[in-house]
Amino acid sequence: MKKKSLAFAVIICVMLFGALFYRNLWENKGFERTEFLFDTQCTVKAYGDNAQKAVEAAFDRLYEIHRATDFFSEDSQVATINNAAQGEAVIVEPHVQNIITAALDVSKASLGAFDITVAPLVSLWDFSGEGRVPKETEISDALAYTGIDKISFDEKNKVRKAFKEVKIDLGGAAKGYAADEAIRVLTEYGVLGAIVDLGGNISCMGQNPNTKDGKWRIGLQKPFSATGEYDEIIEIKSGAVVTSGTYQRYFEKDGKKYHHIIDPKTGHPAEREYSSVTIVAQNSLYADCLATACFVMGEEDGRALAENFGAEIYFK
Ligand code: ADP
Ligand code: MG
Numbered sequence: 389m390k391k392k393s394l395a396f397a398v399i400i401c402v403m404l405f406g407a408l409f410y411r412n413l414w415e416n417k418g419f420e421r422t423e424f425l426f427d428t429q430c431t432v433k434a435y436g437d438n439a440q441k442a443v444e445a446a447f448d449r450l451y452e453i454h455r456a457t458d459f460f461s462e463d464s465q466v467a468t469i470n471n472a473a474q475g476e477a478v479i480v481e482p483h484v485q486n487i488i489t490a491a492l493d494v495s496k497a498s499l500g501a502f503d504i505t506v507a508p509l510v511s512l513w514d515f516s517g518e519g520r521v522p523k524e525t526e527i528s529d530a531l532a533y534t535g536i537d538k539i540s541f542d543e544k545n546k547v548r549k550a551f552k553e554v555k556i557d558l559g560g561a562a563k564g565y566a567a568d569e570a571i572r573v574l575t576e577y578g579v580l581g582a583i584v585d586l587g588g589n590i591s592c593m594g595q596n597p598n599t600k601d602g603k604w605r606i607g608l609q610k611p612f613s614a615t616g617e618y619d620e621i622i623e624i625k626s627g628a629v630v631t632s633g634t635y636q637r638y639f640e641k642d643g644k645k646y647h648h649i650i651d652p653k654t655g656h657p658a659e660r661e662y663s664s665v666t667i668v669a670q671n672s673l674y675a676d677c678l679a680t681a682c683f684v685m686g687e688e689d690g691r692a693l694a695e696n697f698g699a700e701i702y703f704k
Contacts, residue, residue: 428587436580519639564676
């Protein structure tokens, strides 16, 4: 009888150990999915219970935000604003409200270095197409419709434009917001830990089961490195690491590179001595706006702005 219960106890122990080992193995492997969205590779990876369901739900949220903010789709909220007449009130849904609120906040704090009304200028340079160098007269015409004083945002949900020609582009902020929202969904699903990478906008939460201290290690890419070498590794428990750089999207004409971060004062790509700016902060939406803003502002003013928002900043 004694022998039997001992054997039984051993079997139970082996089964328990096996289950724990299997669970650990599974948790460390996680569930990962990559899709092309926001004009870039988007990867969401989660660990622990519910990982797969959580990643799928996170992608649903990413698609929802993409649909609302896509500059090129006629069905987006951004298109509705851009097609609106002078003074017409366009009521925007909560995702777009959240993005515009942060964008205007960073616009004011950066004295216009970040500006969602750069859309007419961005279109002139055709960064998402072949790329072209516009005439100075085209740039000065577009500058007349640039500036956040050309839009009003009343009762936190109504957008009105001072001229029909004013257009907005949420390309400098939407991915940051989407990363925050993906993390929110993953957290709601109760995953152990997760990392979201939306082409340069990285956010993470919870435990990284593959490091001893549970932290996430995020490499800052060497600008223009063909092999994707890292310059520096950032370790964080949770939060966002967002990079805006000249090497992600640019075109070349007559031996000169033209990148997609526009200085709203000149209408030209911001010419700076560095190639990228990385912001480390808790909130990815703000980090995204700040990365673009600080790139335009230059090192001294950029550092001061990041500090105002309690964010870390790296120039490369
Ligand atoms: P990425 O899209 O590569 O992550 P950014 O976050 O820096 O890079 O956003 C750049 C995009 O934001 C551009 O492609 C354009 O759509 C828009 N943009 C360019 N210049 C500005 C600016 N000064 N303020 C706000 N948005 C900008
Ligand atoms: Mg940005």
